[in-house]
Amino acid sequence: MSDSVFLSRRYMAVSVATVVAVAVTWWQCSRATRYYTDEGVVWTTGYHVVYEAHAPLGDSIQAVFAACDASASAYSPVSLLTRLNDNTTDSVDDIITRLHECAVAVNASSDGLYDPTVRPLVRLWGFGDDGAAVSPTREVLDSVLDFVGLDKTSIVNGRLLKADPRVQLDFSSIAKGLACDMVANMLSRNGVRNYMVEIGGEVVCAGTSNHGTPWRVSIDAPVVSDSVRHVSLVNVVASGHAVATSGNYRQWRDDGTRRVSHIINPVTGDAVVGDLVSVTVIADDCMTADAWSTACMAMGDERVRRDFVGHGSLGVMTVKVDSLGRFVAWSNSRFADLVEQ
Numbered sequence: 001m002s003d004s005v006f007l008s009r010r011y012m013a014v015s016v017a018t019v020v021a022v023a024v025t026w027w028q029c030s031r032a033t034r035y036y037t038d039e040g041v042v043w044t045t046g047y048h049v050v051y052e053a054h055a056p057l058g059d060s061i062q063a064v065f066a067a068c069d070a071s072a073s074a075y076s077p078v079s080l081l082t083r084l085n086d087n088t089t090d091s092v093d094d095i096i097t098r099l100h101e102c103a104v105a106v107n108a109s110s111d112g113l114y115d116p117t118v119r120p121l122v123r124l125w126g127f128g129d130d131g132a133a134v135s136p137t138r139e140v141l142d143s144v145l146d147f148v149g150l151d152k153t154s155i156v157n158g159r160l161l162k163a164d165p166r167v168q169l170d171f172s173s174i175a176k177g178l179a180c181d182m183v184a185n186m187l188s189r190n191g192v193r194n195y196m197v198e199i200g201g202e203v204v205c206a207g208t209s210n211h212g213t214p215w216r217v218s219i220d221a222p223v224v225s226d227s228v229r230h231v232s233l234v235n236v237v238a239s240g241h242a243v244a245t246s247g248n249y250r251q252w253r254d255d256g257t258r259r260v261s262h263i264i265n266p267v268t269g270d271a272v273v274g275d276l277v278s279v280t281v282i283a284d285d286c287m288t289a290d291a292w293s294t295a296c297m298a299m300g301d302e303r304v305r306r307d308f309v310g311h312g313s314l315g316v317m318t319v320k321v322d323s324l325g326r327f328v329a330w331s332n333s334r335f336a337d338l339v340e341q
Contacts, residue, residue: 035194035210043069043176045200050210051187052194060186068179071095074119074170085168090159098287099171099178100155106291107150114295115266117152119170120144125271127262141269148266177244177290180204184286196238201245204286205238214239216340221327222247222278222319233319233329235340241315242286246293247278263297275301275320277327282315282335292316301330308332 038049038058042065049061071093073079080096083089092100099116106114121144124136136144152163171178176199183197184204194207196215205215214237221233236243248263264271279296283289292314296304301318308316315335322328331339 042179042199043073045176047199048196049183049198050196051192052207052210053187053190053192057187057190057192060190061183064179064182064186068095068175068182072099072171072175072178074172081169081171084160087162087165090161092155092158092160095178096160096171097155097158099174100153100160100169102174102178102287102291103150103171106288106295110292110295110299112149112151112267113265113298114173114291115148115150116169116171116173117148117150117167118264118266119168120166121148121264121266121269122170122262124269125262125264145269148269173246173294174287174290176200176202177242177286177288180242180286202243202286202290203238204242206240208239217243219243219245219280219317220278233327234317236282236315236335236338237340238282238338241282241338242284242289243280243282244286244289244293245278245280246290246297247319248276248297263294265298276304276318277321278319279304280317280335282338284313289314305330 033052033054035050035052036056036058038047038051038056038061040047047065051057069076069079071080072095074081074085076082080089080093084092084096103114103116121141124140124144147164147166147168149167152167153169154161180197180199180202181204183199184195184206187195187197188206194209195205196209197204201220203217205217207215209215216235217238218232219234219236221231246263262271276297279293281289281293281296283292296308296316296318299307301320304316304318308314309332311332311334313334315332315338317329317331317335319327319329
């Protein structure tokens with residue numbers, strides 16, 4: 001009798017579990033999905049998120065932005081990064097750790113040409129928040145270079161160690177990329193499979209668009225003008241990829257003798273006056289694409305072509321201007337494979 005009762009109870013339990021599973025599946029399937037759009041301004045730039053879901057996730061998107069701002073903002077007086085730069089704390093969080101790890105990897109692979117400790121030099125050239133001198137002397141640059149260099153920092157057991165307390169970190173060049181990745185991860189955790197996340201031109205895409213086709217991203221031509229103009233150079237199929245572009249055609253100053261770029265060579269301290277006007281990088285994650293697009297601007301066209309011509313994981317397109325003022329674009333095969341024909 002006991003065996004019979006046990007078997008009956010087991011059968012009933014399996015039956016009930018099956019009914020519940022079927023009911024949950026039916027309920028989930030019965031909830032219609034639709035494409036939502038969330039857009040606005042964050043960190044003085046526009047953002048645009050399109051995703052297919054059962055319900056809007058705008059509050060969760062804002063929560064990601066708030067977390068990034070509280071941790072990595074170089075301009076908030078109360079952010080964790082500001083407190084690290086002011087040496088009022090040495091404790092780091094996951095966001096700072098991820099930014100630092102990415103920076104260290106790209107810094108090593110670019111021979112130091114990507115370096116988030118370049119902030120004091122950026123300020124010297126007049127692109128910081130205090131609008132300092134536009135053309136610093138060699139003597140002044142050399143004095144600041146004494147405390148510039150990512151190799152002067154490390155993270156050990158959750159703490160940021162500095163070889164010199166004057167070292168300043170500024171992850172602005174990759175923070176938007178990480179924010180894109182974090183929004184994408186949040187969407188994925190909520191069961192979203194089709195989405196496009198764009199913050200200030202940095203983009204992460206997955207699945208299909210609301211038109212039922214792969215996401216396509218337009219890469220702007222580096223048109224110099226007094227206002228922002230969007231002139232498409234090429235379109236790339238971006239589903240399953242991240243895309244980031246850096247350039248010197250929108251943030252620059254004229255010091256009376258030359259155009260001074262906001263991209264600073266952290267090795268020499270000089271503003272980059274190279275042959276490139278923009279670089280676009282396609283990677284698996286947006287933070288990496290962001291970092292490499294900045295590094296490539298400092299590397300210059302010749303080295304980028306040499307280092308990335310056969311690169312299998314990063315797609316790279318450079319744009320320079322010839323003597324007649326025409327755009328000359330080059331890309332490696334990884335990038336070319338994703339260009340929409």
